Amino acid sequence: MPELPEVETIRRGLDQLIVGKEISKVSFDWTKSFPNDEQQVSAFLLGAKIQQVRRRAKVLIIDLDNEYSLIIHLKMTGQLVYRSVAANFGAGHPNDSLIGQLPDKSTRVVLQFSDNSRLFFNDQRKFGWMRLMPKIEISNIDFFKTVGPEPLEPSFTWQVLRRQLEKRKKLKIKAALLDQTVLAGIGNIYADESLWGAKLHPETLVISLTARQIHKLYDEIVFVLKLSLDKGGSTDKNYVNHEGKKGSYLEFAKVFRRENEPCPRCGHDIQKIRVAGRGTHICPHCQKKPSD
DNA sequence: CACTTGACCTGTCCGC
DNA sequence: TGCGGACAGGTCAAGT
Numbered sequence: 634m635p636e637l638p639e640v641e642t643i644r645r646g647l648d649q650l651i652v653g654k655e656i657s658k659v660s661f662d663w664t665k666s667f668p669n670d671e672q673q674v675s676a677f678l679l680g681a682k683i684q685q686v687r688r689r690a691k692v693l694i695i696d697l698d699n700e701y702s703l704i705i706h707l708k709m710t711g712q713l714v715y716r717s718v719a720a721n722f723g724a725g726h727p728n729d730s731l732i733g734q735l736p737d738k739s740t741r742v743v744l745q746f747s748d749n750s751r752l753f754f755n756d757q758r759k760f761g762w763m764r765l766m767p768k769i770e771i772s773n774i775d776f777f778k779t780v781g782p783e784p785l786e787p788s789f790t791w792q793v794l795r796r797q798l799e800k801r802k803k804l805k806i807k808a809a810l811l812d813q814t815v816l817a818g819i820g821n822i823y824a825d826e827s828l829w830g831a832k833l834h835p836e837t838l839v840i841s842l843t844a845r846q847i848h849k850l851y852d853e854i855v856f857v858l859k860l861s862l863d864k865g866g867s868t869d870k871n872y873v874n875h876e877g878k879k880g881s882y883l884e885f886a887k888v889f890r891r892e893n894e895p896c897p898r899c900g901h902d903i904q905k906i907r908v909a910g911r912g913t914h915i916c917p918h919c920q921k922k923p924s925d
Numbered sequence: 926c927a928c929t930t931g932a933c934c935t936g937t938c939c940g941c
Numbered sequence: 942t943g944c945g946g947a948c949a950g951g952t953c954a955a956g957t
Contacts, residue, residue: 636950665933691951708951710935739935758934760951776952803927813952821950869950870937889950910930912948 635707637784637818638858639866639880640691643713646875647695648686650715651752655682656697658745666741666756669765677701678765690780690817694771702768705754710739710871711761717750730877731868757871781816784854785862791851798839798847806842806850807835808909819854822867822882822889825914827853829888834920835908841923860885888914 635643656678661667669678681697688694693713695703705713716724716735724734735753736743742754742763754763771777781797782789797816801809809815810824819827828835830853833846842850861867866880869890873879883890887897892905896916906913 639950706951708933709949756934757936758949760933801927808928811951867950872950911950 635691635711635872636820636823636867637691638823638861638864638882639872639874640688640693640707640818641785641862642866642880643707643875644686644688644693647693647713647715647752650875651683651695651746652685653682654746654748654750655680656744657747659742660745661742663741663759665762666754666759667763673765678703689777689783690813691820692776696768700767700769701765702771703763704766704771704774705763706761707756708758708760708762710757712739712753712755712871712873712877713875714753714755714873714877715750715875716753716877717748721751724877729879731871731873731879732877776813779814781812781814783817784819784858789855791848794851794854795844795847798842802838802840804839805836805909806833806839807911807913809839810854811909811911816854818858821911821913822869822886823854823857823861825889826857826886829914829916829920830857832919834922835906835913835915837923888916890914 659674659678677699681699684696684698686693686695691706693705714735721734726733737755739755739757740753741756744752782793798809801812801815807824807828810819827850831846831850833850861882864880864882864885865874866872867882868879869883888903891903892914894903896903896919899916899918901916901918904915904917906915
């Protein structure tokens with residue numbers, strides 16, 4: 634899924650929907666999706682109330698009103714959908730949704746609240762996970778110790794991006810943008826979109842970027858992330874928000890999933906290539922390799 | 926150490 | 942229609 638705009642959309646939604654609710658029951662069908670043992674669950678999850686929903690990079694943190702939190706990573710195909718009994722009963726497959734009544738075939742974990750509403754963690758590919766962890770241990774997770782700055786925080790300036798890129802001078806710029814220790818929350822979609830905006834070929838080495846190019850790339854990263862957040866994120870195949878609804882950013886995307894369509898800037902055909910092991914979309918005219 | 930590749934899973938699409 | 946292979950938005954671990 635889910636890159637920063639999608640995870641942030643869910644965070645905002647859940648923060649409105651589940652804060653104050655008391656967890657009354659938990660069930661799961663796949664241990665890797667929820668590795669905690671019975672004892673931890675009954676001691677710290679059952680009976681706890683939701684205090685707040687936070688996000689760092691692509692990770693959601695649901696703080697409980699005790700010393701524990703639920704940490705959730707949706708990886709590629711995870712969904713977190715909240716349903717009251719009535720809403721679930723009425724759920725079909727309207728145009729703005731991908732899912733009907735829950736649980737469905739991909740449901741891995743169900744949190745039930747004392748008012749009988751439920752939060753469903755669905756994940757087709759089973760890469761995602763949810764786990765209960767003491768709040769005090771969260772900052773000790775390697776990922777949180779090394780993850781880079783949040784691009785939508787006011788403290789993230791183009792100079793910060795330049796400094797972060799210093800650490801990965803030998804990488805291709807696309808690989809650097811996907812590296813969560815450089816910058817938090819960018820994935821394949823927004824890497825391609827911001828590189829197109831900055832007219833940079835994704836294989837351009839970081840070391841060869843000028844200050845002006847980094848500044849432009851910074852502007853484009855912030856622009857595409859804010860635009861996507863405004864559009865409720867991107868739905869390619871699986872992503873839905875906390876209500877089970879799709880995001881509409883891809884209608885506004887310039888290159889992602891638009892191979893063989895004309896570049897909106899120059900009209901040349903958009904190509905799909907492979908960079909850093911990932912499918913990558915470029916306009917070969919606007920985004921020249923430095924050697925070309 | 927810095928960087929690249931394969932593994933983790935299921936589902937879908939494309940070519941033969 | 943059936944079947945094999947490639948590919949899909951993310952991160953780790955293992956390999957070079």
